[in-house]
Amino acid sequence: MTAHAPERPAAGGASPTAPAPGRAPRRRRTGAGGTALTVLTWAIGLAFVSPALWLLLTAFKEENQAATDPPTLLFQPTLDRFSAVLGADFLPYLGNSLTATLVSTLLVLLLGLPAAYALSVDPVKRTQDVLFFFISTKMLPVVAVVVPIYVAAAELSLLDNVWTLVVLYTAMNLPIAVWMLRSFFLEVPVAIVEAARVEGAGLLRILWSVMLPIMAPGIAATALICMIFSWNEFFFAVNLTASQAATAPVFLTGFITSEGLFVAQLSAAAVMASLPIVVVGWIAQRQLVRGLSMGAVK
Amino acid sequence: MSAATAPVRRTAGPGGGPAGRRSARAAERAEGWRRRAPLLPALVFTLAVTQLPFLATVVYSLRSWNLLRPDSQDWVGPANYIAVFTDSQFLGAALNTIAVTASCVVVSMLLGIGLALLLDRKFVGRGVVRTLIITPFLILPVATALLWKHIMLEPVFGLVNFVLSPFGAGDVDWASQYPVLSVVVALVWQWTPFMMLLVLAGLQSQGGDVLEAGQVDGASKWQMFLWITLPHLRRYIELGVLLGSIYVVNTFDTIYMLTQGGPGTASSNLPFYIYQRTFLGFDIGQSAAMGVVVVAGTIVVATLALRLIFRTFMNAQEAK
Numbered sequence: 329m330t331a332h333a334p335e336r337p338a339a340g341g342a343s344p345t346a347p348a349p350g351r352a353p354r355r356r357r358t359g360a361g362g363t364a365l366t367v368l369t370w371a372i373g374l375a376f377v378s379p380a381l382w383l384l385l386t387a388f389k390e391e392n393q394a395a396t397d398p399p400t401l402l403f404q405p406t407l408d409r410f411s412a413v414l415g416a417d418f419l420p421y422l423g424n425s426l427t428a429t430l431v432s433t434l435l436v437l438l439l440g441l442p443a444a445y446a447l448s449v450d451p452v453k454r455t456q457d458v459l460f461f462f463i464s465t466k467m468l469p470v471v472a473v474v475v476p477i478y479v480a481a482a483e484l485s486l487l488d489n490v491w492t493l494v495v496l497y498t499a500m501n502l503p504i505a506v507w508m509l510r511s512f513f514l515e516v517p518v519a520i521v522e523a524a525r526v527e528g529a530g531l532l533r534i535l536w537s538v539m540l541p542i543m544a545p546g547i548a549a550t551a552l553i554c555m556i557f558s559w560n561e562f563f564f565a566v567n568l569t570a571s572q573a574a575t576a577p578v579f580l581t582g583f584i585t586s587e588g589l590f591v592a593q594l595s596a597a598a599v600m601a602s603l604p605i606v607v608v609g610w611i612a613q614r615q616l617v618r619g620l621s622m623g624a625v626k
Numbered sequence: 627m628s629a630a631t632a633p634v635r636r637t638a639g640p641g642g643g644p645a646g647r648r649s650a651r652a653a654e655r656a657e658g659w660r661r662r663a664p665l666l667p668a669l670v671f672t673l674a675v676t677q678l679p680f681l682a683t684v685v686y687s688l689r690s691w692n693l694l695r696p697d698s699q700d701w702v703g704p705a706n707y708i709a710v711f712t713d714s715q716f717l718g719a720a721l722n723t724i725a726v727t728a729s730c731v732v733v734s735m736l737l738g739i740g741l742a743l744l745l746d747r748k749f750v751g752r753g754v755v756r757t758l759i760i761t762p763f764l765i766l767p768v769a770t771a772l773l774w775k776h777i778m779l780e781p782v783f784g785l786v787n788f789v790l791s792p793f794g795a796g797d798v799d800w801a802s803q804y805p806v807l808s809v810v811v812a813l814v815w816q817w818t819p820f821m822m823l824l825v826l827a828g829l830q831s832q833g834g835d836v837l838e839a840g841q842v843d844g845a846s847k848w849q850m851f852l853w854i855t856l857p858h859l860r861r862y863i864e865l866g867v868l869l870g871s872i873y874v875v876n877t878f879d880t881i882y883m884l885t886q887g888g889p890g891t892a893s894s895n896l897p898f899y900i901y902q903r904t905f906l907g908f909d910i911g912q913s914a915a916m917g918v919v920v921v922a923g924t925i926v927v928a929t930l931a932l933r934l935i936f937r938t939f940m941n942a943q944e945a946k
Contacts, residue, residue, distance in 0.1 A: 365744075365747070366749040369749060369755060370751065373758050376758075376818070377758040377761055377762065379785070380762060380773075382785060386777065397783055399788060439667050440668060442664030442665070442667070442668070443664060443665045445664050446663075446665035452661045452665055458665065458669065461669075464928075467924055468680065468921065469876055469920050470876055471896065471917050472683055472920055472921045473676065473679035473680055473917070474900075475679075475682075475914050476682035476686065476914075477679050480679070531663075531664060560767055562767065562882070563897070566882070567901070576766070577768040580769060580883075584772075591777060591783075595777070598769035601768075602764070602765045605766070606761060606764040609761075609764035610757055610760075610761075610764075613757065617827045620820060620824070620869065621824060621827075621869065624865060625827045625862065
């Protein structure tokens, strides 16, 4: 181990002999080694995602082709399973998912944007404590709050009501959004904000006309992250809703212990319930890291 | 009143009269509220929706309250807590929670590092491969659990048994013989992309100059990875482990869909077990006590972890 000791200081990134800062252009690996590595990467990537691809494939099968030994690879694709899922009243579930996701995301932005502003550009005293509080709520296990929420919702006749989910999803995503939006606010040049304030612009005006245009991509990324978490939420959805307000994940619980042939229909339902948010995630993938790390990693 | 203001007048000194002093303090207070105002709606909302229910949980935990016996709300003091700590199923669920969280986070981090290293070079279709690999993280977790239960790990027609059958191991009923392993496999598939994305961001933020210097000094590829890249990645790996743990420890959907905590209670974790006691057993008092115990445990573990995350976050943001 001691043989490597001289190299260790370089790990700190403060190598005095290093050339001008900035990333040196990556050398392109050429030749057989590079091609082999590319093929290997593709193979591993495809193998990793193959369960999802198989799910997609199964959604287009007849039921008797869906569960066979050996598995069926070649078949005449059909859309019948998708129409069967729609025929099983899937659309109201999708509608509830859409309402809960979009409205809660909007509320998160309305509450989170001013809060993030007050924690970055024009910081309150004890900003660190407030930030600490927000992130600590993410560590509060849901099971520690679900009992009173259930009791309260029952007493207020708010069980099986999509607005209950809206409120809970807003609270669930607000801490993430505050942290994430704060990281975007910190990137807005202070001089611009100062100039606007000197000219007498109020908070709303500064937010709306000065910062919003600069932050638009960041706000979009925050919204997309909140949408992913709300759409995929299951615990509150399954425990606080029944027939009226149930969301798409709750629809899928019908497939836990189905009798008979149902795998193809299950796949079609899973594809339809997942597709909207998978597409959103693909679009947001450049910002995904930042959202998932709550702004800590670009 | 005059007695109270007298000392102020004396200490105010020659610079400013009492009126100026008072208005300065009022202005300061007004300035404080002006800064605080945009924060308050979010803060009050979060306090109301997260902290109030927790306080109510603490109150419930001291009563014997079963929804099936609505008139049974007696104060019972620590009885619910004693019941929780002598409940072997609760302890089993706690051990499962630790096992599932630790193995899922470690395995998905190792796989994530491997995939990130493969993706950290230019090659044909790099964007497509990355898009494919992040997909499992985006699929509805409930759908992921059904996919593993009915398509991958199914005993007769499952793909995993089909792939394993040439090796003479194609006859396993995974979800009932190895329920915890089945849950971990589905969770690892779901969380590996998350780790991969974090590590990849770390790799791409690495300065090329340091690697260049290492090459000039004659370090081998393995030495450079061990002594340059890995220390640089440490912050990203820590972050991934901490954030992954926060989310995975609360796993409910995968267990609900894949094993229902079974067979028996073999694969139930704390969220699932408390769910059963609340919504199937209607035992509000005891569920609440379990919730409080879980929070206490989380606080002990998290105090350290949270400080670490916080330091990491602040360093990252202040460095910009």
